[in-house]
Amino acid sequence: MPPQGQQVTLGLIQAKANCDPAINLSETLAKVERAARDGANIVCTQELFATEYFCQSEDHENFRLAETIPGPTTKAFQRLAKRFEIVVIISLFEKRGSGVYHNSAAIIDADGSLLGIYRKMHIPDDPLYYEKFYFTPGDLGFRSWKTRFGKIGVLICWDQWYPEAARLTAMRGAEILFYPTAIGWHPSEKEQYGEQQRNAWETIQRSHAVANGCYVASVNRVGHETPIGGDGIEFWGNSFIAGTSGEILSQAGLDETVLLQKVDLCKVDATRTHWPFLRDRRIDAYGEITKRLLDE
Numbered sequence: 001m002p003p004q005g006q007q008v009t010l011g012l013i014q015a016k017a018n019c020d021p022a023i024n025l026s027e028t029l030a031k032v033e034r035a036a037r038d039g040a041n042i043v044c045t046q047e048l049f050a051t052e053y054f055c056q057s058e059d060h061e062n063f064r065l066a067e068t069i070p071g072p073t074t075k076a077f078q079r080l081a082k083r084f085e086i087v088v089i090i091s092l093f094e095k096r097g098s099g100v101y102h103n104s105a106a107i108i109d110a111d112g113s114l115l116g117i118y119r120k121m122h123i124p125d126d127p128l129y130y131e132k133f134y135f136t137p138g139d140l141g142f143r144s145w146k147t148r149f150g151k152i153g154v155l156i157c158w159d160q161w162y163p164e165a166a167r168l169t170a171m172r173g174a175e176i177l178f179y180p181t182a183i184g185w186h187p188s189e190k191e192q193y194g195e196q197q198r199n200a201w202e203t204i205q206r207s208h209a210v211a212n213g214c215y216v217a218s219v220n221r222v223g224h225e226t227p228i229g230g231d232g233i234e235f236w237g238n239s240f241i242a243g244t245s246g247e248i249l250s251q252a253g254l255d256e257t258v259l260l261q262k263v264d265l266c267k268v269d270a271t272r273t274h275w276p277f278l279r280d281r282r283i284d285a286y287g288e289i290t291k292r293l294l295d296e
Contacts, residue, residue, distance in 0.1 A: 006150075007265075009262045010042050011258055012043075012044055012239045012258070013028060013045050014220060014221065014237055014252050015221060017052045017223065024050045025050055025076065028045055029077070029080060033080060036086045037084075042086065042088075042149050042152065043088050043089070044089040045091055046220060047156055047180040048103065050093070054134075055128075056228050056232065058130050058133040059228075063134070066093040066094060066095035068094070069092060069104060069106050069114075069117055070106075073092060077090050081108045081110060087148060087152070089107055089178055090106050091103075091104070091105045091156060094119070096136070100136050102120065103119070103131065103134075104156075107152070109145075111148070115145045115147065118156070119140050120135060120156040120157070121138040128186065131158075144169060150176060151173045151174055154178045155178070157179065157181045160204060160205055166208035167211065167212060170214055170278075174214060175214055176214060176216075177208060177216045178218075181221070183236065185236060186234075187224075187234050198238060206247075209243065210245060213272035213278070215242065215244060215263050216241070216242040217241045217261075218240055219239045220235060220239050222254055237252055237254045237255070238253065239251070240252070240259075241259070244267045244270075
């Protein structure tokens with residue numbers, strides 16, 4: 001049963017990735033179990049938790065890292081979710097079929113059932129973030145799921161920068177937006193741009209909480225990964241949970257951690273009533289939002 005009074009404890013697994021997926025799986029299962037024993041009701045992994053961030057290069061060998069959903073990893077977490085009666089969100093490299101792969105999240109309810117899949121909609125292509133080589137854009141749309149512990153939505157990393165994604169997921173009724181993430185610095189840029197980049201990442205997500213009157217839980221990885229040599233990427237961690245007015249409720253640093261935070265889902269309705277942004281939307285005036293650019 002849900003905690004009394006709509007109190008729900010969120011758990012975010014911020015971790016370093018090992019080059020061996022089997023180690024990442026066993027360690028993440030152990031961390032999710034620890035979060036459950038410490039009182040977490042909903043636990044979320046970082047983006048592509050089972051592997052190093054392989055998108056630093058375009059290499060066909062990396063497609064062997066993908067797996068089906070459902071598959072061995074989802075089944076392992078389904079057993080864990082059922083055992084501890086928790087909701088689990090796991091981010092995976094999904095093989096949908098020959099030549100079609102997605103950056104996906106599996107949503108598992110507290111009875112161990114697989115509620116559904118979210119497939120990352122916005123796919124970046126930047127130096128060391130060559131995701132368009134690997135991932136087909138999501139085709140399931142923006143969704144939410146009614147779990148034992150509240151209605152949740154899941155978006156993935158690059159989706160963080162798009163207010164449209166947060167809005168449409170909130171319009172589906174999501175009370176908490178989860179963002180599994182793998183974002184970091186190019187070491188050569190860190191001194192000049194690092195703080196500015198990290199602040200922008202945090203600010204845009206906190207703004208989604210404000211605009212939609214919901215909780216935001218963003219979980220990032222940590223560690224300096226150089227799978228192809230060179231400077232690699234220094235993942236900046238700083239996983240956080242923001243309240244319904246955008247306030248930071250809890251935030252991690254640069255180390256591995258299991259971040260726990262209790263939230264009150266009653267505040268979602270209260271915030272949306274007192275700051276009625278959803279009520280006052282001019283839905284009759286937004287038709288042009290579906291265009292790429294507008295003529296002057």
